[in-house]
Amino acid sequence: xxxxxxxxxxxxxxxxxxxxxxxxxxxxxxxxxxxxxxxxxxxxxxxxxxxxxxxxxxxxxxxxxxxxxxxxxxxxxxxxxxxxxxxxxxxxxxxxxxxxxxxxxxxxxxxxxxxxxxxxxxxxxxxxxxxxxxxxxxxxxxxxxxxxxxxxxxxxxxxxxxxxxxxxxxxxxxxxxxxxxxxxxxxxxxxxxxxxxxxxxxxxxxxxxxxxxxxxxxxxxxxxxxxxxxxxxxxxxxxxxxxxxxxxxxxxxxxxxxxxxxxxxxxxxxxxxxxxxxxxxxxxxxxxxxxxxxxxxxxxxxxxxxxxxxxxxxxxxxxxxxxxxxxxxxxxxxxxxxxxxxxxxxxxxxxxxxxxxxxxxxxxxxxxxxxxxxxxxxxxxxxxxxxxxxxxxxxxxxxxxxxxxxxxxxxxxxxxxxxxxxxxx
Amino acid sequence: xxxxxxxxxxxxxxxxxxxxxxxxxxxxxxxxxxxxxxxxxxxxxxxxxxxxxxxxxxxxxxxxxxxxxxxxxxxxxxxxxxxxxxxxxxxxxxxxxxxxxxxxxxxxxxxxxxxxxxxxxxxxxxxxxxxxxxxxxxxxxxxxxxxxxxxxxxxxxxxxxxxxxxxxxxxxxxxxxxxxxxxxxxxxx
Numbered sequence: 093x094x095x096x097x098x099x100x101x102x103x104x105x106x107x108x109x110x111x112x113x114x115x116x117x118x119x120x121x122x123x124x125x126x127x128x129x130x131x132x133x134x135x136x137x138x139x140x141x142x143x144x145x146x147x148x149x150x151x152x153x154x155x156x157x158x159x160x161x162x163x164x165x166x167x168x169x170x171x172x173x174x175x176x177x178x179x180x181x182x183x184x185x186x187x188x189x190x191x192x193x194x195x196x197x198x199x200x201x202x203x204x205x206x207x208x209x210x211x212x213x214x215x216x217x218x219x220x221x222x223x224x225x226x227x228x229x230x231x232x233x234x235x236x237x238x239x240x241x242x243x244x245x246x247x248x249x250x251x252x253x254x255x256x257x258x259x260x261x262x263x264x265x266x267x268x269x270x271x272x273x274x275x276x277x278x279x280x281x282x283x284x285x286x287x288x289x290x291x292x293x294x295x296x297x298x299x300x301x302x303x304x305x306x307x308x309x310x311x312x313x314x315x316x317x318x319x320x321x322x323x324x325x326x327x328x329x330x331x332x333x334x335x336x337x338x339x340x341x342x343x344x345x346x347x348x349x350x351x352x353x354x355x356x357x358x359x360x361x362x363x364x365x366x367x368x369x370x371x372x373x374x375x376x377x378x379x380x381x382x383x384x385x386x387x388x389x390x391x392x393x394x395x396x397x398x399x400x401x402x403x404x405x406x407x408x409x410x411x412x413x414x415x416x417x418x419x420x421x422x423x424x425x426x427x428x429x430x431x432x433x434x435x436x437x438x439x440x441x442x443x444x445x446x447x448x449x450x451x452x453x454x455x456x457x458x459x460x461x462x463x464x465x466x467x468x469x470x471x472x473x474x475x476x477x478x479x480x481x482x483x484x485x486x487x488x489x490x491x492x493x494x495x496x497x498x499x500x501x502x503x504x505x506x507x508x509x510x511x512x513x514x515x516x517x
Numbered sequence: 518x519x520x521x522x523x524x525x526x527x528x529x530x531x532x533x534x535x536x537x538x539x540x541x542x543x544x545x546x547x548x549x550x551x552x553x554x555x556x557x558x559x560x561x562x563x564x565x566x567x568x569x570x571x572x573x574x575x576x577x578x579x580x581x582x583x584x585x586x587x588x589x590x591x592x593x594x595x596x597x598x599x600x601x602x603x604x605x606x607x608x609x610x611x612x613x614x615x616x617x618x619x620x621x622x623x624x625x626x627x628x629x630x631x632x633x634x635x636x637x638x639x640x641x642x643x644x645x646x647x648x649x650x651x652x653x654x655x656x657x658x659x660x661x662x663x664x665x666x667x668x669x670x671x672x673x674x675x676x677x678x679x680x681x682x683x684x685x686x687x688x689x690x691x692x693x694x695x696x697x698x699x700x701x702x703x704x705x706x
Binding site for chain 1: 667
């Protein structure tokens with residue numbers, strides 16, 4: 093069809109529309125004459141005349157909305173950013189999306205997290221975030237994820253970190269609840285990470301099972317240091333909380349919040365202690381200490397309710413450990429452990445206690461040799477103390493001391509037995 | 518991209534005076550601006566929220582042309598460009614998605630997409646419409662323009678008449694005929 097023909101068709105079409113439908117056939121016979129093709133064209137076009145302005149099922153508005161909601165999650169798969177080649181998406185959270193990537197210059201695997209754009213919009217927060225990320229990158233503690241680079245591409249901010257092969261605490265809990273000894277080993281490493289961060293003036297603010305990973309060799313890594321500040325939820329009037337949902341998924345959880353966080357107050361390092369307590373409780377009980385049907389009721393629970401005793405879930409959980417968890421979960425800040433260091437000491441002390449009682453339980457007498465109860469423990473201890481040989485020495489010394497004390501005690505008991513037994517005779 | 522509102526205004530005036538090269542220069546600016554704005558706009562909304570393209574285009578105009586140049590004519594010209602930009606943005610995206618689908622390496626991914634294709638009817642309707650519009654342009658450029666302004670720009674009859682410097686009746690007739698013609702084309706694909 094050419095435009096002349098097109099114009100001819102339109103002319104007849106418009107004229108036909110101007111007359112009542114029942115008169116159209118006669119009109120078309122009159123104007124088209126023997127030109128059947130022309131008549132068919134006009135008739136078919138007239139059959140498509142409709143009062144609706146819809147051309148396709150989806151309006152441009154709907155299409156645009158769909159398009160932009162898909163574009164919101166920029167897909168970095170396969171892209172190259174600086175020296176990083178993005179391999180695959182490995183996670184998604186409230187802060188952004190994490191990809192596995194390869195550092196082409198060093199040939200190693202890394203994890204790269206792209207911050208959600210909406211978080212990048214607030215310049216003030218972004219500045220604070222970078223400041224903290226920079227501080228966190230200087231932490232250099234084996235239980236804290238190593239930050240390689242903080243950068244920006246086009247309009248996406250990203251953080252490149254070490255890639256950790258392992259499972260998150262959430263995955264571990266969901267698969268198989270860990271034994272008491274593993275819980276304690278994990279707890280000691282989390283406490284060590286918190287201590288290092290707090291010493292450097294960094295508050296994590298988002299300690300939860302999803303932010304803690306355990307490598308196959310038992311080394312624990314705490315992720316997202318300082319990142320949490322950006323995603324801090326805005327809480328108004330104590331209870332109403334803004335939870336952003338995307339495709340029905342709740343981003344950001346209130347489950348691990350401290351009372352001061354839930355109450356919208358200013359937070360300090362003690363908020364991490366509380367959240368850490370919630371994680372420990374969850375590890376031991378398999379249930380959260382503060383539950384609720386909605387984020388609001390969880391918050392009410394955090395602010396007002398006392399958690400059920402851990403013994404209700406498992407009577408084998410030692411009283412000392414329960415005491416530690418309870419102290420971390422104190423609603424009043426001044427009743428909590430005042431520092432991560434303090435909590436770390438208690439956990440370590442408890443671990444020694446547990447080791448000794450396990451050793452006694454196993455062989456009837458303490459095992460003074462250097463062998464730890466399990467290989468795993470050995471590895472964890474190595475990892476935990478790789479940095480600090482002084483600590484290693486202190487640790488060995490304490491171990492020897494504990495064992496010697498127990499040994500001495502046994503000797504005294506044997507001696508008394510012998511003494512009384514012979515005295516009786 | 519650093520463009521001043523003066524530049525935009527100048528280009529709009531030039532285009533309004535019949536300089537087609539002005540449109541070529543204007544187009545990428547508007548395209549980019551709309552794209553960025555729409556992304557930002559969507560980021561503030563819940564997923565699935567529908568917004569008015571007119572609203573978006575109007576905002577883009579305010580941003581690009583600034584208030585001192587908000588006269589009716591330039592606004593109409595701008596809407597013309599913006600509607601065109603909107604069409605390109607949507608079609609580009611649909612094409613990119615189609616390419617992705619074809620070039621996809623993951624079997625699961627393809628299956629999922631294919632399912633979407635069956636359940637949603639024809640997700641590539643927009644591409645078919647774009648093709649039909651291009652065919653219409655060859656036969657009657659003004660009709661294509663009317664459709665673009667009405668459908669992609671969300672303009673009303675008066676605004677289209679102003680933008681194209683034709684009467685309201687012409688716009689009405691053009692729209693009615695073009696609509697029938699396009700619907701017939703689409704029914705054949």
